[in-house]
Amino acid sequence: MDPTHLIPAPRSTHQVLPGALCPLDATTPLAAGPGTEPTARWLRATIGAATGLPLAPGAGHDTGAPGTDGAHGADSAGGVFLRTSPEVERKLGPEGYRLVADGHTVRIDGGGPAGVFWGAQTLRQLLGPDAFRRAPIGPRETWTVPCGAIEDAPRFAWRGLMLDVARHFMPKGDLLAYIDLMAAHKLNVLHLHLTDDQGWRLEIRRYPRLTEVGAWRERTKLGHRASPLWDERPHGGYYTQDDIREIVAYAAARYITVVPEIDMPGHSQAAIAAYPELGNTDVIDTASLGVWTTWGINPNVLSPTDTTLRFYENVLDEVLELFPGTFVHLGGDECPREQWRASATARARVRELGLTSVDELQGWLLGHFGRWLAERGRRLIGWDEILEGGALEAGLPQGAAVSSWRGYAGGIAAARAGHDVVMCPEQQVYLDHRQAPGDDEPVPIGYVRTLEDVYRFEPVPPQLTGADAERVLGAQANVWTEVMEDRRRVDYQTFPRLAAFAETAWSSLPPPPERDFESFQERMTAHYARLDALGVEYRPPGGPRPWQRRPGVSGRPIDGSPPIV
Template sequence: MPETAEPALLPAPRSARYTGGTYPYEGRPGEVRTRTDSALGPEAYRLTVDGDGVTVTGGDEAGLFWARQTLKQLLGPDEFRRTSAPTGEGAGAAPARPLPHCVIEDAPRFHWRGLMLDVARHFMPKAGVLRYLDLLAAHKLNVLHLHLTDDQGWRPEIKRYPKLTETASWRARTKVGHRASDIWDERPHGGFYTQEDLREIVAYAAERHITVVPEIDIPGHSQAAISAYPELGNTDVVDTTSFEVWSEWGVSPNVLAPSDTVLRFYEGVLEELLEIFPSRYVHLGGDECPKSQWRESDAARKRVADLGLPDEEALQSWFTGHFAGWLAERGRRLIGWDEILEGGALADGTAVSSWRGYRGGIAAARAGHDVVMCPEQQVYFDHRQDGGADEPVPIGFVRTLRDVYHFEPVPPELAGTAEERHVLGTQANMWTECTENQQRVDYQVFPRLAALAEVAWSPLPAPAERDFADFERRMTGGHYARLDALGVDYRPPSGPRPWQRRPGILGRPIEGPPPIV
């Protein structure tokens, strides 16, 4: 039997054998022997601790990195602090810590394991984004999807279009709580990332084997951009020169015009972003685009006729197809929310983020397109974690830690079929209308992101057979302590702490179980 208790590893490895005894790890340079063996596969690793020390074999450099995250978990929660303060005599020398003799063999189930972070509604300063990259790395998550633009703000610096950061990155005031709330924060809100900031974020992520996928939302969710450059809007329908960055929540009716001016403008935006973001995928939104202005616009109707489209509804598919081809010419792939499936066939290589349920992902996979499963009903972390009255700004469905642990990214309709290979993986989506600072984002994301991490990494059984009690034991037996060491303001199992509550701030709870769509 091991001389120390088996550690509460998370996410659960494919296999872990504890052989008895411990190794006194002192953290000396070179104490961990590393090598690579491509036969293990991408991101896979083998971690061995025995009387001779620690040996890590990675299928690649990413596998070695994930093995180090496991090693940190074996060493205890304090390993996740930014530094450790020596205690007792011999200050400056780290005391030896017992590592259990073990052989851990591990590899991820999915190659897309991510978090979508909305920095457009509430701006998260660069330091906060870097911190979230550390949190993703600690959970073996490898994609940060950055939602950079929306009606309420534009965040990336585009040097050829300076008004995007001079004008579109700030709004005059902010609704506090749900869109129906009558409470306002009258302070201007905003901020942006310089291109140097974005390069730093990308480089910091790469050191942690995380890909940053940028999202620029088109053709809807674009009022902030139109407020800076009015010619982008449907000028024959509405006076776009009077636009401001939107201070309301929800979906603005003001969308991009289907014009060559708009195409050239966003090609210019993307040219600069492609120099910063090396990711294979570029997310171009495509969700929640009202068509009313296009139906009223003579210019839009002429565009429909010139293109031979059936109606204005098909213009969104035209937008998607144009930029899918433009990106493909540059060796990139477009990914968009599942509305891009509407209005016409997708170009080859286009991928889909299935957010309105499973249906869009199933249709996309059956049509030969890759899919990231992130259904609102399961993994929207802006939704409330409990039905209790103390939950801060209760939005949407109740999605508990248990619910997220029982989420299955592969729909039953695809499981075991040839189309299952199109499911790239999964991500949680964190929209920030009602999360105005780091504490609020932490509360909504954690501990549920730990459950999503295990779903995305570990070879779990079918949802009905998953051992949530074991997961809960590993959370209380070690992982909450790791989150404490990382400084995460998570929701405790017993409910929100007094300072995490937001009494009097209006939410929009949806009663009953979420539908399976």
């Protein structure tokens, strides 16, 4: 079996019958063993829709002995056969799979239901780019799969994508489309950044003003915060609780866990605009605050009062009802302390708690919610600042995990302190950063991070070894949307780099100096055709298309300011 077209690269491939093809046609049955029914439904709804093949349920799907390498009992009649296999689980883990295509059958054995699903994603790639369309493009009676065998399993359990829907709201349909794109790349954690200064995107029934007020801003800064330009139209939107239930269920059917982020104590002006008592009312007139319209680090932070604690406990009660996953992200990054230093209320809280300074209030607050979550069987995860300001001394639970975004240092410190880590350093995997140094990159903020740069990202730094290295749960690519006003811009920044990231998170690759980028580029030739079929408006290898370029003259931004580096 030719592995050169598969992304992420599989662990091993074997050509059973070189050059031979396994046909699928209107008579091909699809038989699903226990626990694999969700994947069977996905195959019929997705591959069936693209190919026009009915993939009718097969009878007697699995009479072979569980846990053996023997053929399925009904395979002699041909078809597509799905099952879970204890033997595959022992060898490859619950997300591993074995895909075998001979002259008349395709068999996918998964270590667990998720493994079967990832094997189905590989089958889709083997069928060719037209299998990624939503309907057949012409009469085609037979589809073929190259004969061979694949054994595959992920390197990391956490293969994540963070979508910032707070800065620019992503409508539900676009978000569901991104879940499908994640599944196509074998990513399994969607981190939704739901709240920030510029918008609150989650309905909380106890506090309706969070969306009545906090989900809408009067206007929006165009480009970087130094720009003098504005989009004077109001911007906003939010997900109802039923929307969230739909999103979570849609993701779960694709073996993707949704991790919500409710930011605190910084990045909270939208919440304060809705409920001014959450702010430092003895320092500023919080009643006059609106939802923030520009970008950067906002000085308006939550007040460290019992009112704030009870408010966010009530918010999180509803969050836990909506998101059944283990982790809840509480932000914890970029929290200025100036208002606390000026606030008599905050200083009194410091004395009451026996802290040494207001700098420790953030650690105290996050420690409180970390324990609150732990008591309910959940785990706090936050940006690497959650280890600062006396967080460990204040009792941040050992079950808390860290998203290491300011390089690797936070993740290294967290792992050595006994915390699990998700590596997402901005220098490597912030996909809002520009993809090339050219003058035509749209709103060219941040570092230049090319497709090759992302491909050479290594989640486990050499400073971590043994048990410390095992605390790296995995990696995550982050898509912040300050300068991404719609799905087209998100597509441009995210792809094709997300394909490179997906391979680094899934595949067992050599260290970056030896990593074969040329092979990846060759496989990307086929993958671009898949992205085209999916309607993804990615950045082409040769540079942006004319309508993707930055407006301006002679390589200068439209606002006349230099690019941010």
